[in-house]
Amino acid sequence: MDCPGSTSDTKMQTAAAILEKTQKHPCYSFDAHQKFARMHLPVAPYCNISCNYCNRKFDCVNESRPGVTSEILTPQAAQKKFDRVREKVGELSVVGIAGPGDALADWENTRQTIALIRKENPQIVFCLSTNGLLLPEYAQEIIELGVTHVTVTVNCLDPVIGAKIYKHINFKGQHYEGEAGVKILIENQLAGIEKLTSQGIIVKINIVMLKGINDHHIPEVVKKMKELGVYITNIMPLIPAPGSVFENFPQTTMKDVNEMRNSCELDVMQMRHCKQCRADAIGLLGEDRSQEFRDHEESVTSLSASTEQEKKIKVAVTSKQGKLVNLHFGHATEFLIYEIAGTAISLTETRQVDKYCLGMDECEEEQSRRKALIDTIADCDAVLTMRIGYHAQQRLLEHGIVSVEYCDTVEQGLLFAQQQLM
Incomplete structure (x- = not known):
């Protein structure tokens, strides 16, 4: 029998606190998406993989898709911008880092940004998005930093399928092409996700649905995520990005996406309100206010x-x-x-x-x-x-x-x- 103040009690209190934060996270809770606002801080411009559906173009104010931002910030500039936004957006509850590259490929900038803001704002929900390549390496630091929610993009479990989605990865100073690179990516994604969920971190999985490439494989991916203790999965339609390998690939219809979600929700809860936000998004989902807070003096033309x-x-x-x-x-x-x-x-x-x-x-x-x-x-x-x-x-x-x-x-x-x- 556990006594008051035992490790079991501490774990239960931690789980309850994280669940409370989840109810204030618009990406993890449908009920929260019209009540609470999020702020993405674009402090991580580098990426260590090349996706055929991605073209990370800056200064494109009319585009709303992952990887797009109108500025890159240093951690110090990001803290200043957070302070300005917090004063004007009363419903702000979440600070996230979603690129425009990969949050872990630019770990030092990501770490500094979260640490600076968390020092004065421990009540804010901190989250980040990653492709998962470096997740095993940084999972423990993520937890110790106070990040409670992590989104990982997992498009497949099969390197043969992955070779059609990813052009290459850069891992520990080595450049890998085709199946060899995808195999490393998948292994690290699974290991990192398991490490996070085993310590109570809430994990969301993004899956880009590509007709004729990975659509038949998505139910298998979702079942595996269930085994790993993932909280929710977000099956998203492809947005053909100009300049990407898949720029002429047909956009996945919402009818197909919703049918896939219906099929997979028997295994894992499905996110149905995703807006595929920019890397500098601010405000409620679907009501982006990023341009209102853009400040050229805070953006940087060279990195730290x-x-x-x-x-x-x-x-x-x-x-x-x-x-x-x-x-x-x-x-x-x-x-x-x-x-x-x-x-x-x-x-x-x-x-x-x-x-x-x-x-x-x-x-x-x-x-x-x-x-x-x-x-x-x-x-x-x-x-x-x-x-x-x-x-x-x-x-x-x-x-x-x-x-x-x-x-x-x-x-x-x-x-x-x-x-x-x-």
């Missing part, structure tokens, strides 16, 4: 010194005018060569090349021209480009050159590329 590296890296950039990463690798007739040393970025030269892709069949002349282009940038560590084909990626990798796809300013893209090479 925590990303500083002693190693000097060289990056070849494809750009139409030199300001944005807005040119396909195969269409480039010149590369801007940048060197990055710590937080210092410098343009060293411009190298002229013949186009990699002319739309003709493979031939000896074509092969020779492509080889000449790669030889031109052979001393570079990475290519930073808006888009690049799979075969071109493979040829570059054979020469030790990593392909980094991005769609924003050259400066932000170079900082992103630096992180991928760390």
